[in-house]
Amino acid sequence: MTSVPAPVEPATRPGRPAPGRPGPRRRGLHGRGLIPLLLGPSVLLIVVFVVAPAVYGLYLSLTNTQLTGFAARDPQFVGLENFRTLLGSDDFLASLGRTGQFVLFSAIIGQTVLGMLAALLLRRTWLRGKGVFGAAILLPMVVPEVVAALTWASVLSSSEDGTFNRLIGLFGGAAAAPLQEWPMLSIVIVNIWRGIAFAMIMFQAALEDVPDELIEASRVDGASATQVFRYVTLPLIRGPIFLYLLLTTITTVGVFGLVYFLTQGGPGSATELTSIFIFQRAFQYSQIGLGSAASVILLALLMVLGLTYVRLTKVEV
Amino acid sequence: MTTVVQRGLQYALLTMLALFCLVPFAWVALSAIDAQAGPTVSAPAFSLENFTRFFTNADTPRLLLNSLIISVAATALNLACGLLGGYALARFRFRGRSFFMFSILLIRVIPAPATIVALYLLMVRMNLDDSYLGLILVEAAAALPVTLWLLKGTIDAIPFELEEAAWMDGNTRLGALRRVVFPLLGPGLGAAAMLTFMAVWGDFLTPLVLLQSPDLYPLSIGLFRAFSAFNQVDWGVLAASAVIYMVPPAILYAVLRRHLLKSSLGGAIKG
Structure with a gap:
């Protein structure tokens, strides 16, 4: 059997399709x-x-559809009017800027650094209690x-008994109202907290593929732990890191509930991310057309990222 | 000596990271069993009264029931469609197959807030807003791309010969799918079920937009409404609801975690 060359094998059993590639076989239900x-x-x-909501949204973005009032009964086609309004609107541009900040500081910097740290530390062979540490980090996800959001509402409570204020008190600081005083920083930290686990899982998988011998060899050659990470490990897992950055960017742009529950976009519009801007325009000010146009702009920005993602992963279909 | 210090430092770092992840849960855990729970952490006067009140209140048991109805129905529909579709994608080569697979992969890139406005209006036009059915259909569809990819991959790994053998024994193609392929899906189906269930169970935006009747609210919306009712928040029941809300995903996660981590689902886990 072992002497039979592999390519011949299918021919020895006529009619047998190549694995996973069955041709047209019988009629009807076969x-x-x-x-x-x-x-x-x-x-x-689907x-x-x-698909239909995405296409319908494209159409709505070209109309002045409203939920209530005259325009609700008789929406007009207004061309690119909504886009012109949005691109000239400080509110919208500021919300895009906030989403950018939110993504940069919480996902690209915070989650990546802490996730990598967790993944590297949990790889230490001498470490005890890996399961407990791993489970603790996974819980927020x-x-x-x-x-x-609810857990953080109590942590960031402005009351003196809030967990954060007690912690500050231990170090002699005065009680603060984090969600009012540093709203953006607060939601960035909350989102870092929620995303460490995902980064950790992605990086753990990537680190599995780095051969231990390589790291030992560099240590023997006298490289410090930092040098090993910088010149050996990092170049080997650049691909997965890049993929992770794109994935987390996409997910973070779509964050809504976590922030809306805590701040509803406030105080003022300090935490009004684009996702919240869309929700409020459409459902609180009932400007469906404007909200749809904002969605289209956000989608266009993301589609560029999404195509890059598919390209980079080179998924086999 | 240096190694001891270094190891100590690394333990300290990891402990701080773990504490950062765990400490926020203190309030929920302690207040749920505290008869005099307030909005911040305090030593609990131990009692299970909050849980009793959750199940005896007029409207809170309804939230749990609604969450279960919506999540179970959406997961079942999602898996049924995903199983059939995944089978077609794995076992047949047809025109547009690659295009379809790539298109649904791209769909995963669209964040929910970007299509929610049009979805709402569309659902109103179809008379599917403010109903179980509408929400179930939307949730099942939203999780389908991941389910299809997962099950397609799982079915790919099941030897085609097994099916052929079943045909020889007189099964129809669908019969073989049911009797041979389905029992072998194991971990793949489990992972798809867990991901879908957790996505639906945890979803906040879709029910927030689609549902208006408090009778239909799932736990996510119920918790939000209870939390935003500034003057009359019952903190104890709120914390108890949060604990109850966490139970089903926790059980699922504990049961299926091994399978999930094994099948390199990195990209599919989040979201």
């Missing part, structure tokens, strides 16, 4: 006639509830968004 039946429900659901 063959390709099944495809619409099998794939139909999925396609229908088209109606995911696996609880529902609303619970995550």
